[in-house]
Amino acid sequence: MPCVPGLRSPYAKVGRLVYFGRMLDKIRLHAASQLPPEYVGNLGDLANPRFMDARCCRFLGVGHAALTARTLAGGTDEVILAWAQAQGRAHTDEDCDIWSMFMAKLGWRDAGSEVVRQRIAQFGLSGKPVATMFDVLDYDEGRDPATDRPWEKL
Amino acid sequence: MPSVPGLRSCYAKVGRLVYFGRMLDKIRLHAAGRLPASYVATLGDAQPYVLDSRCCRFLGVRYADLRDRTLAGGPDEELLAWAHARGTVRSDDDCQMWNHFILKLGWRDERSAVLRQLVVDRGLAGRPIETIVDQVEYEEGRDPVGDRAWEKI
Numbered sequence A: 001m002p003c004v005p006g007l008r009s010p011y012a013k014v015g016r017l018v019y020f021g022r023m024l025d026k027i028r029l030h031a032a033s034q035l036p037p038e039y040v041g042n043l044g045d046l047a048n049p050r051f052m053d054a055r056c057c058r059f060l061g062v063g064h065a066a067l068t069a070r071t072l073a074g075g076t077d078e079v080i081l082a083w084a085q086a087q088g089r090a091h092t093d094e095d096c097d098i099w100s101m102f103m104a105k106l107g108w109r110d111a112g113s114e115v116v117r118q119r120i121a122q123f124g125l126s127g128k129p130v131a132t133m134f135d136v137l138d139y140d141e142g143r144d145p146a147t148d149r150p151w152e153k154l
Numbered sequence B: 001m002p003s004v005p006g007l008r009s010c011y012a013k014v015g016r017l018v019y020f021g022r023m024l025d026k027i028r029l030h031a032a033g034r035l036p037a038s039y040v041a042t043l044g045d046a047q048p049y050v051l052d053s054r055c056c057r058f059l060g061v062r063y064a065d066l067r068d069r070t071l072a073g074g075p076d077e078e079l080l081a082w083a084h085a086r087g088t089v090r091s092d093d094d095c096q097m098w099n100h101f102i103l104k105l106g107w108r109d110e111r112s113a114v115l116r117q118l119v120v121d122r123g124l125a126g127r128p129i130e131t132i133v134d135q136v137e138y139e140e141g142r143d144p145v146g147d148r149a150w151e152k153i
Helices: A020-031 A052-060 A064-072 A077-087 A093-105 A113-122 A133-140 B020-031 B051-059 B063-071 B076-086 B092-104 B112-121 B132-139
Strands: none
Touching (some): A020 A052, A052 B092, A113 A133, B020 B051, B051 B063
């Protein structure tokens, strides 16, 4: 899948969290019928508890349906994150660091490693230095995390 | 530092958590005068980046309280239950994330530079060390990469 206009890297942070902004992008693009069909199966928190949307919603303590409704009602990413944090679970800065690092490293030395191997083959990424699920998404969408080293900017 | 008798691997779990059991071992060994001197500086929660500190903050208990409770006696599981009851409520998800966070610490994060220096300082150059926990394991004579210890947690 080449670059999807309007869909940011999972490494991009909103507030203290990686991935959250990408989840909002997917919600907005889907509502505008601009989300490629390959992404629609991974939307939300019902299909598979290991999907990133589901992990993010559980961490926040909000349902994806409620987050979708709030996102489409409008407002900046930061306003929507503040809403989610007010609705859901309270987190310390350290909790957010742990979650962000957990997400950014998912697929390396864990149960997701096999999925990373499958995606490398499926997406034609053999030969790329892919170590994590975030790497898979970035390379698949035309970014180059091994060169940009986005984990150093978290 | 070769294997320290009575000090388990970071990967060993008590309940839902890696490392916690090792922290208890360090408390008990120190109290018995059997913890090597090189480990004493990283005991406790005075330094925020050391693993004892991270574990205590995750649990929401003070190290001094945990030490006192540990030395009062009881099995590991009972001490963990005490910590969970006294500290921050944690879900299974929270514990899984924390385990992976701790076990991957040093790879692609702010501790990577510290890890590189530790590998040199401890004479471990040439080992396939990518995390802080790898460094601890190799230093104590275990082989986490050969054993793929992360697949068993």
